Amino acid sequence: MGVEFKQLSFAYGGQQVLDNISCRLTAGHIYAVLGINGTGKSTLIKLLAGFLKPAAGSVLLGNRQLKNLSLKQRAQRIAYVPQHQQISNLSVFDYLLLGRKPHHTWQSKRRDDALVGSMLEKLSLSHLTMRPLQQLSGGELQKVALARAFLQEPEILLLDEPTSSLDLKNQLEVMELISAETLAKNLTTIITVHDVNLALRFAEYFILMKDRKILAAGDLEIMTSEHLSQLYELPLQLYRQGKLLQVAPS
C-alpha cells in the first residue's frame, strides 16, 4: 500500500513546523527523510502515524484517508518505532506479543505465540526470549523493537531515527533487517536518519527537508553535492566508492 500526503501543514502552538508539503510514496521501498534538527522530520512521522492531527492537508493510505480509519484499523496497517524505547521488566517474548495486539481481540492465540517464536529465530534473537527488556543492550533493544513492529504485519513502517544510538556494526545489522523486511513484505518504509552515508547505502528514495518545506524528493538523482550542501548549510562533496555514493565535508 502506498502513502500520499497532500498539502500537509502543522504547527505546535503558534510555531509553524510543516508548511504545505506533498509527496507520494510507493510500496516496496525505503524512504529516508533527511534534514537538520528541528526541520519537522519527527513531526512528519507522527502525522503519518496519526498521533498528531494536521492543521491542513491530508494523509492517504492507499485510497483511504488516514483520519477515517479507527485506531485498530490504523494499527493493522501502520507500525511505528520511536527513537528511544521505553524499557520495563516485561520479557522479550511478552513485549513481542504486543505486536500481535491489533490482530486479536481478547487474548493472544497459539498462532501469535508461533509467530513470535519464529520471528525470534529468524532474527537470531532466540537467546533473549525470556530476558527482561531492561537487561538488553542498545542494539538488542532496537532489534527487539523492530521485531515487535514486524510482528504487527503492517504495510507501512515508520521508524524515527532507528540507528541513532547504535555502534557501527549494529547500525548495519539493523538497517539490513529493515531492508530485508521491506523487500520481503513489500512495505512502504519511512525512516528519519542523520547519517547520510547510511541513507545512501540503504534507502532508494530520499526526502530532503529544510525550513518547514521539502527541498527535494526523489531517487539517487536528487542526492547532489549542491542539494546536500544546501540542506546541511555546509560545503559537502559526494564521492563514488565502488558502487556506493559517499558524502564528506569538502
Add this chain to the structure above:
Amino acid sequence: MSSIVQPERDQQNYRRQQHYWLAIFALLLLPAAGVMMLSGASELSPQQFWDGLFNHHNSVAHLVVWEIRFPRLIGALLGGVSLALSGAVLQAVLKNPLAAPTTLGIAQGAAFGAALGITCSGMRASFPNLFSSLSGFANSVMVSLFAFIFSLLTTLVIILLTRLRQSGKESIILAGVALSSLFMAGTTFLQYFADETQLAMIVHWTFGDLDRATWPELYLLGIITVLASGYFFANRLNYNAILAGDEVAQSLGVNVIRLRLITMSMATLTTAVTVTFFGILGFVGLIAPHMARRLIGSDNRYLLPLSAILGVLILICADLLGKLLLDPVALPAGVITSFLGTPVFLLLLFGRRSS
C-alpha cells in the same frame, strides 16, 4: 523437527510457572479465610461454628457467624481486591510506582468528609432548621454520605487535573499530596472545634476496620468491585502496551487518553466506596501491587490477579494480627496495615537483590 520452536517452548514453561504462583497464593486464601472465620471475640468451637453456619437459626452462634464473621470476611475480600487492584492499575496508567489510593488523597478526602459529617450531626440537634433537608438520614448514613461525597470530590479534582495536563503524569501524584495535606488541615480544623464525643468519633472513624460494613453496604461494594475488576482485567493487555510507551501503545490501537481517564475514574470510585465503608486501610493499595510485581513481574495478565489475592491476604493477616497482638483488645486492621506498611515498603524499595 517439531513445529514448535525453542522460544515458544520457553514461553510455555514460563506461563506454567506463573500459573503455579497464582494457584499457590489463591490456595493460601482458603486457610486464611478459615482462620478468620473461626477467630473472634466470642469463642466458637468448630462444631458450634458449623451449627451456626447451617442450623439453629436463632442461636447466638448463628448471629455471630452471619452478622459478624461473614461480613468481616467478605469485607476483607472486597476491600483487599478493590484497594490492591486500584493501586495496581493507577500505577500502570500513571507510570508511577507511588500511585495508590492513599497517595492521591482520596482516603484523606473521605476522612475530612466523615469529620464534617460527624460535626454536622452534632450540630443538627442545635440547629434543626439548617439541616432540615438531611433530617431523613440517620447520623451514621450522613457520615458515610459526607465521606463519599468528599472522596468523590477529590477524585473529580484529580481527573480534571489529568485532563487539564494530559502529559503531566508526575504532577498528578504531587497534586494528590497537596490535596491530602489540604484535607488533613481541614480535619484538624474540625477536630479543634469538636466536643469530646465528636473528637472521639472523628478519630475512631479514621481507624480502618473490617467489622464496620453492613450487608447492604457490602452488596453495593461488591457490585462496584466486580464491575471495576472486570474492566481492569479486560484491559490487562492495554496496560501492558502502555509499558512500551504512550505512542507505541497508540500505534498498537490503544486509546491511551481514554483508557487513562476511565481507569482513574473506576479506581478512584471503588477506593472512595471502600474507604467510606471501612475507613482508611493505609498502604494496602501501594504494597500489594509492589509485592506482586516482585514475585511475578510486570505483565499485567498475572500482576493484576496476584495483586488482588495479596491485597486480600494482607487484610486478613492484618485483621488476625490486630486480634492477637493485644488480646483481648482488638486493634483495627487499618492500624496494622499502616504499621506493617512502612517496613514492608522500605524492604521492597531497598532490600532488592542486585540482578
